[in-house]
Structure formats: C-alpha cells, structure tokens
Amino acid sequence: MNIEIIAIGTELLLGQSVDTNSSWLAKEMARMGIDVYSFQAVGDNEKRIETALKGACERSQAVLTTGGLGPTVDDVTRKVAAKLASRTLVYHENIAKEIEARFARNKLPFAKVNLNQAVIPQGAVIIPNPVGTAPGFIVKVGKSHLACMPGVPAEMKSMFEATVKPFLKELSPTESLIKSRVYRTTGISESQLNEMIRDLFEKSTNPTVGVLAHKEGVDIRLTAKAASDQEADTLLDGLGKTLTQLLPNYIYGLDQEDLETIVGRMMTTRGLSLALAESCTGGLIAHRITRVPGSSRYFKAGYVSYSNEAKTDLFGVEPALIKSKGAVSPEVALKMAEGALKRSGASIALSATGIAGPDGGTPEKPVGLVWMGLCDESGSQAVEYRFFGHRDNIQFRASQAALELLRRHVLGMALKG
Amino acid sequence: MNIEIIAIGTELLLGQSVDTNSSWLAKEMARMGIDVYSFQAVGDNEKRIETALKGACERSQAVLTTGGLGPTVDDVTRKVAAKLASRTLVYHENIAKEIEARFARNKLPFAKVNLNQAVIPQGAVIIPNPVGTAPGFIVKVGKSHLACMPGVPAEMKSMFEATVKPFLKELSPTESLIKSRVYRTTGISESQLNEMIRDLFEKSTNPTVGVLAHKEGVDIRLTAKAASDQEADTLLDGLGKTLTQLLPNYIYGLDQEDLETIVGRMMTTRGLSLALAESCTGGLIAHRITRVPGSSRYFKAGYVSYSNEAKTDLFGVEPALIKSKGAVSPEVALKMAEGALKRSGASIALSATGIAGPDGGTPEKPVGLVWMGLCDESGSQAVEYRFFGHRDNIQFRASQAALELLRRHVLGMALKG
Numbered sequence: 057m058n059i060e061i062i063a064i065g066t067e068l069l070l071g072q073s074v075d076t077n078s079s080w081l082a083k084e085m086a087r088m089g090i091d092v093y094s095f096q097a098v099g100d101n102e103k104r105i106e107t108a109l110k111g112a113c114e115r116s117q118a119v120l121t122t123g124g125l126g127p128t129v130d131d132v133t134r135k136v137a138a139k140l141a142s143r144t145l146v147y148h149e150n151i152a153k154e155i156e157a158r159f160a161r162n163k164l165p166f167a168k169v170n171l172n173q174a175v176i177p178q179g180a181v182i183i184p185n186p187v188g189t190a191p192g193f194i195v196k197v198g199k200s201h202l203a204c205m206p207g208v209p210a211e212m213k214s215m216f217e218a219t220v221k222p223f224l225k226e227l228s229p230t231e232s233l234i235k236s237r238v239y240r241t242t243g244i245s246e247s248q249l250n251e252m253i254r255d256l257f258e259k260s261t262n263p264t265v266g267v268l269a270h271k272e273g274v275d276i277r278l279t280a281k282a283a284s285d286q287e288a289d290t291l292l293d294g295l296g297k298t299l300t301q302l303l304p305n306y307i308y309g310l311d312q313e314d315l316e317t318i319v320g321r322m323m324t325t326r327g328l329s330l331a332l333a334e335s336c337t338g339g340l341i342a343h344r345i346t347r348v349p350g351s352s353r354y355f356k357a358g359y360v361s362y363s364n365e366a367k368t369d370l371f372g373v374e375p376a377l378i379k380s381k382g383a384v385s386p387e388v389a390l391k392m393a394e395g396a397l398k399r400s401g402a403s404i405a406l407s408a409t410g411i412a413g414p415d416g417g418t419p420e421k422p423v424g425l426v427w428m429g430l431c432d433e434s435g436s437q438a439v440e441y442r443f444f445g446h447r448d449n450i451q452f453r454a455s456q457a458a459l460e461l462l463r464r465h466v467l468g469m470a471l472k473g
Numbered sequence: 474m475n476i477e478i479i480a481i482g483t484e485l486l487l488g489q490s491v492d493t494n495s496s497w498l499a500k501e502m503a504r505m506g507i508d509v510y511s512f513q514a515v516g517d518n519e520k521r522i523e524t525a526l527k528g529a530c531e532r533s534q535a536v537l538t539t540g541g542l543g544p545t546v547d548d549v550t551r552k553v554a555a556k557l558a559s560r561t562l563v564y565h566e567n568i569a570k571e572i573e574a575r576f577a578r579n580k581l582p583f584a585k586v587n588l589n590q591a592v593i594p595q596g597a598v599i600i601p602n603p604v605g606t607a608p609g610f611i612v613k614v615g616k617s618h619l620a621c622m623p624g625v626p627a628e629m630k631s632m633f634e635a636t637v638k639p640f641l642k643e644l645s646p647t648e649s650l651i652k653s654r655v656y657r658t659t660g661i662s663e664s665q666l667n668e669m670i671r672d673l674f675e676k677s678t679n680p681t682v683g684v685l686a687h688k689e690g691v692d693i694r695l696t697a698k699a700a701s702d703q704e705a706d707t708l709l710d711g712l713g714k715t716l717t718q719l720l721p722n723y724i725y726g727l728d729q730e731d732l733e734t735i736v737g738r739m740m741t742t743r744g745l746s747l748a749l750a751e752s753c754t755g756g757l758i759a760h761r762i763t764r765v766p767g768s769s770r771y772f773k774a775g776y777v778s779y780s781n782e783a784k785t786d787l788f789g790v791e792p793a794l795i796k797s798k799g800a801v802s803p804e805v806a807l808k809m810a811e812g813a814l815k816r817s818g819a820s821i822a823l824s825a826t827g828i829a830g831p832d833g834g835t836p837e838k839p840v841g842l843v844w845m846g847l848c849d850e851s852g853s854q855a856v857e858y859r860f861f862g863h864r865d866n867i868q869f870r871a872s873q874a875a876l877e878l879l880r881r882h883v884l885g886m887a888l889k890g
Contacts, residue, residue, distance in 0.1 A: 066683060067694070068499070068512070069509040070503045070509075071497065072500070073685070074493060076491060079492070094513055094515045095485070099509075104510065104511065127667070128667055129675075158861065161839070162859045164859075165662075167662075167668045169668070187866065337760075338775070339758070339760040341756070342777045343868075345756075349864055351755070352833075355755075356780045358755070358776070359774075359775070360774060360775030362763065362768075363773045369816060399786060400782075400786075
C-alpha cells in the first residue's frame with residue numbers, strides 16, 4: 057500500500073512556516089509498514105490543490121492532507137475534495153450545533169463564517185476534532201481514499217490517532233509488520249551510550265537498533281519485523297532484556313513516556329508528595345510536573361525564588377550565607393530544599409539553583425553550573441551538574457536532570473552515573 | 474516566473490529527517506519576488522524522481538532540487554537529470570582532482586566511490602561546492618532550468634547564494650520583490666478577527682492579507698510586492714496603520730516577537746517588577762517569564778500554590794473562604810495576587826486559579842474556567858476566562874492570557890475585549 061501526504065497553505069510556500077505535520081505522519085506510516093510515495097506542499101489555490109490531489113489520488117491508495125479546513129474564504133480543501141469525489145457539499149446540522157456549542161461554552165462571540173466548517177462532502181466519513189472546531193473527513197476519490205485534516209498539529213495528531221489510523225489499518229492488508237519499541241534514557245551522552253551498546257548495535261539485525269539524541273536524552277529504538285504482533289513482541293522483549301541489563305540505571309521509560317509522567321506515577325503509587333524550590337529553572341520543573349493530569353494528588357507547592365530576597369523570605373536562607381557561598385552553591389541548594397520541605401509539608405523536596413545564562417557566569421561558576429538539593433525525612437543531599445548550550449537548553453536539561461534525580465531517589469538508585 | 478522545489482531522500486519519507494531546505498529556499502524565492510508553485514519530497518527512487526522532475530519541469534520555469542548528489546548507488550539525481558535533459562554524463566577530471574584534494578587536506582581515507590560525484594550532465598553549468606565534496610549543476614530540461622544541489626543545508630545554502638541565486642535573477646525579468654510583515658494578536662478568535670478586518674482581507678491586493686491561527690493567538694500577515702525594499706515598507710506601513718486602527722487592543726507584536734519578551738521589555742524600561750501566584754498553570758507563566766534572558770531584572774518570585782494549604786501558607790487565604798467560594802473564584806484569585814505582591818515586594822502581582830482538567834470540572838465551574846487576579850499599589854482586579862481543549866492547551870492559553878493581561882495593564886489598556 058502506497059500513500060501520499062499533501063500539506064496545504066500559502067504560508068508554507070512563502071517559507072514562513074515549516075511543515076512538521078508531513079514528517080510526523082510519515083513516521084506513523086513507517087511504523088504501520090505503509091510506504092509513503094511522496095509529500096507535497098501547495099498554496100491556498102483551488103486549481104493547484106485540485107491538480108495535486110487529483111494526481112495523488114490516481115497514484116496512491118490513500119492521500120492524507122493537512123491544512124485548508126479553516127472557516128475563511130482561502131480555506132478551499134472541502135470544496136476541492138467534493139469536486140474530485142463528484143459529491144455535493146452537505147451542511148451538517150449536528151456539526152454546526154457542535155461548533156456553536158463550543159463557542160457558547162467558551163463564551164466566545166460567534167461569527168456565522170464558522171458554520172462553513174459544518175460543510176462536508178456528501179457520503180464522507182467524518183473525522184471528529186476533539187481539540188478544535190473544524191472536523192476532518194475521509195472521502196473516496198476514484199479508487200483512492202482522501203483523508204483531509206486541519207493543519208494545527210495538535211488537532212491533526214489527535215484526529216489521526218483516533219480516526220485516520222484505524223481507517224488505514226483496515227485498508228492495509230498486513231503480511232509482515234514492523235513494530236518498534238523505544239527505550240528512553242537520560243543523563244548519558246550519545247557517544248557514551250554507543251560505546252556501551254556497540255555490540256548490540258552492530259550485531260543485531262532483527263530487531264535493528266537505532267539511536268536518536270533529543271533534548272530529553274537519548275532514545276534507543278528497537279525495530280522488529282515479524283509475521284505477527286506476538287512474534288514482534290517476543291523479538292523486542294528478548295533484545296530489550298539485554299538492553300536493560302547493559303544499562304540498568306539510565307533507562308527511565310518506553311516509547312512516548314516522559315519523565316514527569318513516570319515520576320508522577322511513582323509518587324502516586326507510593327503515596328509520596330512533592331515540593332519544588334526553583335531558581336535558575338524558573339518554574340519549568342513545576343510546569344512539567346503539573347502538565348500531568350492528576351498531579352494535584354502529589355504536588356503540594358512550588359516556589360520560584362528568583363531573587364535572593366525570595367530565598368530568604370520563603371526558606372529562611374540567611375543573606376550572609378548567600379554572600380559567603382553564593383546563591384549557586386550546595387549550601388543554598390540544601391537550604392532551599394529543606395525550606396521547601398518544611399513549608400509545604402510534602403514528603404520530598406527538590407531544589408535547583410544555577411546559572412542559566414547567557415550572562416552571570418564566572419570562571420569558577422560558569423554558565424550551565426547547577427546545584428540541586430534533595431531532601432526528605434531521612435536527610436538531604438546536594439548534587440552538582442554542568443549543562444551546555446543556550447539558556448533554553450540549560451533550563452530544559454536542568455529540569456530533566458531534576459526529574460531523573462527524583463526518579464532515582466524514589467527507586468533508591470545511585471543519583472548519578 | 475514560477476519555480477518548484479523538490480527535496481530528494483528516503484529519510485524524509487520515513488519521517489527520520491525534517492526538510493528545512495525547501496522552506497529556506499521558499500523564503501529566498503519570496504524575497505526575490507519569484508512565485509513558488511509547490512514543494513515535493515520524494516525518496517531515493519529513480520522512477521519516482523524522474524516522474525516528479527519531469528512534471529515540475531513541464532509546469533515551471535525553474536526547478537530546484539536538494540539531495541541525492543552523494544557518492545553511493547542510491548544517489549541518482551545526476552542520472553535522472555541527464556536523462557531528462559537528453560544529455561550524456563561526463564566525467565570531469567578537474568572536479569575529481571578537487572574531490573581527492575579535499576580528502577587529502579582533511580586527512581580522510583579516500584574511497585574511489587567518491588569520484589562518482591565528478592560526473593555531471595554534459596553542457597550543464599557547474600555549481601561549485603565551497604563547503605563539501607559534491608558539486609551541483611544547472612541543466613536545461615525542455616524550456617525549464619533544473620538546478621540540483623546537495624541536501625546538507627550548509628552546502629546547499631552557500632551554493633545557492635553564490636551560483637543559483639544570480640542565475641535565477643538573470644532568468645527572472647522583473648525586478649520586483651515580495652516582503653512580509655506579521656502582526657501578532659491574542660485574545661481574539663480567527664473568526665472574530667476575520668469579521669473585524671473582512672474589508673481589508675477582501676479588498677487589499679497589495680499588500681495581501683492572510684490570517685493564521687496558532688496556540689499563541691492569530692497572526693495577520695501582510696505581503697507586499699514592490700520594486701524596492703523601501704516601496705514594500707511604505708506599502709506595509711500604510712496597511713499596517715489601518716490594521717492597528719481597526720484592532721487597537723489585540724496586536725501585541727510583530728513578526729517573531731513573543732509576549733514574554735515584550736512584557737519583559739516593558740517591565741525593564743518602566744522599572745517595574747513582577748511576582749506570580751499560580752495554581753492551574755502550575756509554574757508555566759513563571760517559566761515563560763524566565764525563559765527571557767535578563768528576566769532576573771524584573772522577576773522577583775513565583776509561587777505555585779497547587780494545594781489549598783499552600784494558598785493559606787503563602788498568601789493567608791483563609792480555609793473558610795476557599796470552602797465558601799471555592800479555590801477557583803474571584804475572591805481567591807484576588808487574595809493570591811495580593812498575597813504575592815506583599816510577600817515579594819514586587820510592583821505588580823498576577824495570579825491564576827482555575828480548572829485545567831481533564832477532571833475536576835462541575836456544571837457551574839467547568840474545565841477551562843480560570844480566574845486571574847492582578848494587583849499593584851493602585852488596587853486589584855479579578856478577570857474571568859474560559860479556555861478549551863486539552864489540559865496542555867488550557868494551561869498554555871491561560872499563560873498567554875496572563876501575559877496579555879500584564880501587557881495591557883502596564884499600557885493602561887482595557888484588560889479584555
């Protein structure tokens with residue numbers, strides 16, 4: 057089975073916006089064992105969209121489009137799809153009501169132009185949009201299936217997962233399937249990791265082993281080819297076991313799991329609670345912890361003591377200590393964590409104080425130096441880190457290290473290495 | 474003049490690599506006033522590359538490709554280009570020598586396969602590669618000009634600048650250029666905005682007006698076509714003035730500017746300082762404020778009072794008030810802001826308390842309801858918001874609204890509408 061991906065939007069052709077949707081969809085196709093024939097990007101131009109969609113539908117069994125489903129006059133995907141499918145456009149009362157209701161719920165003034173989004177080619181499968189207003193649709197064009205989704209990545213992704221992916225699975229007759237599993241690591245560099253798993257990397261052919269570095273850490277992807285899901289799982293389990301034995305400390309999760317979710321789950325199942333005292337990370341650790349639904353069960357309070365006065369006010373860090381040791385020091389990190397523990401009544405407190413840059417570094421305390429403190433009823437420890445890169449990278453890497461520190465502490469593991 | 478851009482490489486179709494070359498080239502084309510008909514991405518497959526290049530050369534006066542010029546068997550761009558141009562491939566002794574010399578200079582082991590890169594369609598204009606080994610070339614295909622460049626962005630960019638750009642300039646008879654400016658808005662929906670600027674949108678042809686919704690808000694893009702940079706600026710200034718008169722409150726910045734940077738700049742120039750009391754946003758507002766380099770000049774402290782106890786501890790919010798009015802209420806939002814102002818000694822304090830979901834909503838207080846409090850020495854106010862979407866969206870939109878609230882407050886503007 058062949059598919060094509062078409063991104064619609066003049067902003068793409070002007071270079072004002074980079075199309076990340078096509079690449080995301082292509083990755084999904086690879087996982088499903090579906091061959092991507094090509095991608096294209098076309099502007100908001102009826103004729104050109106028609107030419108592109110027509111050609112794609114003639115060549116490929118399915119065509120996925122993103123963009124051009126908004127309510128305004130330059131959003132013409134619906135119209136072109138209907139024309140190619142030789143269908144009329146039908147106004148769906150229930151979709152219109154849903155759109156109006158969404159505006160009412162959000163107390164937003166409603167403009168009639170939004171009802172353009174309730175118009176769908178007759179006979180199409182509707183792709184509900186749980187995140188925004190415009191639904192998508194799947195319509196037959198000749199022997200091909202044309203699936204139209206909005207361009208907003210969050211909307212497109214959730215609609216693809218819920219409706220388009222199952223649809224394509226049914227369409228694609230499976231012979232052999234490709235299944236991947238990602239082992240996520242943090243706190244180890246790509247080259248260190250390559251050194252540790254070099255044999256696996258070179259010798260294993262099924263599953264294959266691939267390594268990809270992200271700002272979160274390094275992902276190890278195992279990709280198995282097998283006749284059945286079960287067989288693929290057996291292959292992945294086998295190599296996965298070897299991998300976890302080689303890297304006992306560094307693997308924190310699988311596939312899409314993120315550290316904040318894993319830490320949250322561990323806190324919940326163990327009945328623990330958390331407080332945070334942040335300086336250089338400026339609330340980022342708290343933000344990541346509270347991104348997770350249900351985090352109110354274990355997150356008590358966060359303190360962003362950005363100024364020295366706030367460190368004194370919140371945690372009783374004495375100005376003399378800050379003066380003698382510096383705000384970025386193990387002593388202040390410990391005081392912050394201990395103060396946060398006491399204030400909040402949480403069972404664990406973590407602090408981070410460092411220099412995020414670009415200014416404020418010295419030869420002894422360069423940009424990227426971060427001290428973290430960790431404290432619970434059994435005692436407290438301070439851990440030193442050095443991060444590299446721009447301010448954004450330093451802040452993010454510090455937040456990742458902080459979450460990993462929590463994970464290891466809760467599991468009773470060594471805090472580093 | 475029309476051009477098309479084609480990215481070549483199987484890694485693109487597997488989603489393993491995102492094509493940023495096309496977008497970069499598109500921006501260059503826009504600056505030169507050349508219309509981009511479409512982009513495509515195709516795999517390292519001779520037949521498919523041929524189909525794509527043939528179609529593009531039939532439609533457009535010039536076609537730019539990136540990728541597929543490496544030395545290995547799957548690099549077939551040279552071969553396909555020669556076939557379409559009805560030219561033989563010629564081995565260039567001087568290019569071969571240059572390739573060998575480069576390897577010697579870099580003390581790299583030389584493999585004979587690299588000499589494949591010295592083969593160029595007969596009669597083609599050679600595009601020297603000052604950064605890597607593979608040269609590119611420009612060859613006539615029918616009435617079109619096909620320019621083939623490598624996929625490595627640094628190589629492609631320097632080759633485009635030095636050779637392809639001057640070539641296209643000579644080809645393109647008009648000396649007109651295209652220049653864009655983005656007016657960024659927040660707190661107004663795409664359809665409301667369309668309603669307000671409908672006339673502009675429909676009547677203005679130069680500059681044209683385009684609208685694009687992001688999670689940060691809605692961007693309005695003006696695109697002018699003119700003979701000179703100065704003329705383009707005059708056109709953009711003219712329509713921009715009308716736009717700012719139509720939307721006096723909603724526009725917060727231009728082009729790539731973000732709200733946290735703008736708020737930071739305003740705080741710095743006015744000598745103001747800030748404290749934050751966050752509940753539902755869980756530290757995200759503080760994180761965005763502290764992303765900005767130099768934010769320690771105006772950001773005093775942030776408090777993430779996620780639990781009710783933390784609200785009492787930090788801001789003296791009485792448990793009885795939380796019980797009678799609820800944690801999500803104007804009363805508690807005000808107490809939080811007032812408490813944060815007092816604790817921190819900042820000149821402005823902002824609070825946010827709401828229901829980020831997915832759980833915790835009731836019919837009277839649904840998921841997405843957020844109360845914000847704003848407080849300075851002149852008094853305090855509470856403002857109600859309703860956001861929709863998933864938890865991530867609600868938190869982000871609340872953070873955006875909070876920053877906008879600060880912007881408007883500092884500017885003495887109405888806080889909403």
